[in-house]
Amino acid sequence: MKISNSIFVIIMILFFSSKAHSAAEPSINKGDNVKGNIYDLIVKDMDGKNVKLSDFTGKVLLIVNVASKCGYTPQYEGLQKIYEKYKEKGFEILAFPCNDFKGQEPGTNEEIKEFCTSTYGVSFKLFDKIKVLGDDREPLYQRLINSESVEKGDVKWNFEKFLISKDGEIVGRFRSKVKPESDELTSEIEKYLSK
DSSP, X not given: OHHHHHHHHHXXXXXXXXXXXXXXXXXXXXXXXXXXXXTTOEEEBTTSOEEEGGGGTTSXXXXXXXXXXXXXXXXXXXXXXXXXXXXXXXXXXXXXXXXXXXXXXXXXXXXXXXXXXXXXXXXXXXXXXXXXXXXXXXXXXXXXXXXTTSOOSOOOSTTOEEEEOTTSBEEEXXXXXXXXXSHHXXXXXXXXXXX
């Protein structure tokens, strides 16, 4: 009886220690944090390398799903303008090509990069092509569209914009029709840069 009690105790210790360990692990890429902070997530750049979003701590971010063959594609020009205007103040644009809307981003990462730089002189950060809709939606977008701090719901089209504060909180959401250089958006960027 003593042996079986000892085994029971060992099993229980192992069980509870594994539970405690798993509870302490960060929720990297699960996208299930509805509080709206993105810093525990990891994304891939255009070369397939992992990028921790926490690397952008202290910067105001604008996250945009982009496409090369969309009616809103000329917004690349406006995005580049506001990037140049605010980058020295701690502003970054993170652009995620997406083919979810009528196949308007069919190119490879290399083709997308070439198009963006040669056509619009884009110098802000471009990331790996992702999905923003459906079950295989990028965890970052799962987080963005479910945050309690902005309007919830699916991304409706290309060039939707999410504003992120210096501490990684989702603080603004702007639909595709809002131009990057509009007062509606730039006033919010300036507000969070000044905090």
